Amino acid sequence: YKSLYGLVSHYIKDDALRQVFTFQPLLIGGNPFRAPAIYLLIHWLERKWGIHFAMGGTTAIVRGLTRLLGEVGVDVRLNAPVEHIEVSNGRAKGVLLEDGTFLESDIVVSNADPAMVYTKLIDASARRKHSDASVARKRYSMSLFVGYFGTKKTYPDLAHHSILLGPRYRELLTDVFDRKKLADDFSLYLHAPTRTDPSLAPPGGESFYVLSPVPNQQSGLDWATEGPRYMDRILDALDAHHLPGLRENLVTQFHVDPTYFENELRSYQGAAFGLEPTLRQSAYFRFHNASEDVAGLYFVGAGVHPGAGLPGVLSSAKVLERVVPQPESKGQMISVPEAVSA
Numbered sequence: 157y158k159s160l161y162g163l164v165s166h167y168i169k170d171d172a173l174r175q176v177f178t179f180q181p182l183l184i185g186g187n188p189f190r191a192p193a194i195y196l197l198i199h200w201l202e203r204k205w206g207i208h209f210a211m212g213g214t215t216a217i218v219r220g221l222t223r224l225l226g227e228v229g230v231d232v233r234l235n236a237p238v239e240h241i242e243v244s245n246g247r248a249k250g251v252l253l254e255d256g257t258f259l260e261s262d263i264v265v266s267n268a269d270p271a272m273v274y275t276k277l278i279d280a281s282a283r284r285k286h287s288d289a290s291v292a293r294k295r296y297s298m299s300l301f302v303g304y305f306g307t308k309k310t311y312p313d314l315a316h317h318s319i320l321l322g323p324r325y326r327e328l329l330t331d332v333f334d335r336k337k338l339a340d341d342f343s344l345y346l347h348a349p350t351r352t353d354p355s356l357a358p359p360g361g362e363s364f365y366v367l368s369p370v371p372n373q374q375s376g377l378d379w380a381t382e383g384p385r386y387m388d389r390i391l392d393a394l395d396a397h398h399l400p401g402l403r404e405n406l407v408t409q410f411h412v413d414p415t416y417f418e419n420e421l422r423s424y425q426g427a428a429f430g431l432e433p434t435l436r437q438s439a440y441f442r443f444h445n446a447s448e449d450v451a452g453l454y455f456v457g458a459g460v461h462p463g464a465g466l467p468g469v470l471s472s473a474k475v476l477e478r479v480v481p482q483p484e485s486k487g488q489m490i491s492v493p494e495a496v497s498a
C-alpha cells in the first residue's frame with residue numbers, strides 16, 4: 157500500500173508543500189510516513205465540509221451533550237472512576253467504582269481507552285483475545301504537549317488556526333514516533349480561538365493553546381522536569397517568530413503533558429489518540445465496538461472503529477446503535493438508563 161506521504165510525493169515535489177499536504181494524520185495520531193493514503197481524505201473532508209468551531213469552545217459541546225443526556229434521563233455520575241468490570245461466565249455484569257459502589261447492569265458501554273480497559277479493568281482470566289501481551293504488541297499513537305496561555309494583547313493578524321512547521325519533518329516524526337525522544341526542535345499547531353470567539357478572553361486579550369506532538373510514555377521522560385522547560389522553549393519560539401511581545405503580555409499559562417493523558421484520561425502509554433492509525437490498525441482492525449472476550453461489553457471512543465477526533469468518536473457512538481442487540485421487551489431502542497457508561 158502507499159503511505160499518505162508516498163502518494164502526495166508522487167504528485168508534489170516541493171518539500172514545504174509536501175509537508176502542508178501531509179501533516180493531517182497527526183491530528184488523529186498518525187505518522188504521515190506510514191499512515192495509509194486513505195487518510196488523505198481528512199484533507200478532502202476539510203475542503204468539502206469546512207472546519208467548524210463551537211462558539212464557547214469544546215466545553216460548549218460537552219454542555220450540549222450533558223443537557224441532552226439529562227433530557228433522555230441518563231444518570232451522569234462525575235468523579236466516579238471505574239476500578240473493575242465484573243465478568244461472570246464470560247458476560248459483563250456491571251462495574252465496580254473506586255469508592256466501592258457496584259453498579260449492576262445488562263450491558264457495559266465503555267468510553268475509556270480499550271487497551272487500558274482490557275489490561276487494567278478486566279481480569280486476565282476473562283480475556284483470551286486481548287491478553288496483556290497482545291495489547292502491548294499494538295502500536296500506540298504519539299502523545300501531546302499542550303500549552304495553554306492568555307495575553308493582555310491582541311494579535312489581529314493571526315489566523316484562528318496556524319500550523320508552524322519546524323526545520324525537520326521526517327526526522328522529527330521519527331524522534332517522536334519511533335526513537336521516543338524529545339527533540340530540540342518542534343512543529344506546532346497554534347490555536348487562537350479568540351480570533352473567532354472573543355468571549356473566550358477578557359476584552360483586549362487573547363487566549364491560545366499550542367500543541368506539540370511528543371513521544372508517548374514509552375519514552376520514560378521525566379515530564380515533571382521536562383514539562384516546564386519545554387513550555388519555556390515553546391513560548392520563547394512563539395515570542396521570537398510568531399507572537400511578538402508575547403512574554404511581556406503573558407497573563408496566564410499552564411500545560412498538560414503525556415502524564416495527563418496517562419493518569420487523567422487513563423490512556424494506555426499516555427497515547428493521545430489511542431491506537432496509531434496504521435493500515436493494520438484502521439477501520440475493522442481497530443479494537444472492535446463489541447468485545448470478543450466479554451459478552452455485553454461495548455466500546456466507543458478514539459480507540460475503536462472508526463477512530464480518533466470528535467467526528468470519529470461521535471460516529472463510534474452511532475455505530476453502537478446497530479451493534480448493541482435490541483432487547484425485544486424494551487422496544488426499538490436500548491433503554492439507556494440501564495446501560496452503565498464507564
Ligand SMILES: Cc1cc2nc3c(=O)[nH]c(=O)nc-3n(C[C@H](O)[C@H](O)[C@H](O)COP(=O)(O)OP(=O)(O)OC[C@H]3O[C@@H](n4cnc5c(N)ncnc54)[C@H](O)[C@@H]3O)c2cc1C
Binds near residue numbers: 421429459464
Ligand atoms: C489539545 C487537543 C486538541 C484537539 N482538537 C481536536 C479538534 O479540533 N477536532 C477534533 O475532532 N478532535 C480534536 N482532538 C481529539 C479529540 O479531542 C479526541 O480524539 C477525543 O476527545 C477522544 O474522545 P474519547 O471519548 O475517545 O476519549 P476521552 O476524551 O479521553 O474520554 C475518555 C474519558 O474516559 C474517562 N475514563 C478513563 N478511564 C476511566 C475509568 N476507569 N473510569 C471512569 N472514567 C474513565 C477519562 O477520564 C476521560 O474523561 C484534540 C485533542 C487534543 C488533546
